Amino acid sequence: MNNILVAYLLLACAIITEVIGSTFLVKSEGFTKLVPSLAMIICLSAAFFFLSLVIKTIPLGIAYAIWAGVGIVLTACIGYFVFKQSLDMPALIGIGFIVMGVVIINLFSKSAGH
Template sequence: MTAYGLLALAIISEVMGSTFLVKSEGFTKFVPSIVVITLFSIAFYLLSQVIKVIPLGIAYAIWAGVGIVLTALIGFFVFRQTLDWPAILGIALIICGVLVINLFSNATGH
């Protein structure tokens, strides 16, 4: 699997883990807490494999940017958390930053 495929799986694992953080209710619920720990472990293992190929700064920028956007969307659609215009603008700027890195940077390793 390519490094970007592994990065996608790492991001998905991290976002799912973050989603279960809500369900763990501050690590007071056993099963959701175990799910959080498992998913974050998978996410960090996959990220450790990704940075063998993609420079750390680039991999982490993509990880953080995409993770923030997906987590915000899950918060909005699943948990009915509101996003005001400044939040939406910030998320749009994060998306732009990830696109600039991937489309124009020679540091991405692709």
């Protein structure tokens, strides 16, 4: 399998585990609940493990920008749909800019490793 494809699959794993970990962070209620706290620690540890594998192929700045950008969008969606947290127009515009940044990196950056 192509190294860059594997790197992007690992990046997807890093993003998913980071978003799940962030969700458990809310459920831990300030680390007062043991099981969600442990789940958060495990998920975020896995996220950084996957990210550490990704940066062997994709430059750190590019990998981290994609990881953080997509993670922010997915976490905001979970906050909205699962936790019923509101997103006002400036928040939606900012999230839109983040999405545009990730798209620009992936379509046009020669640093992204395509």
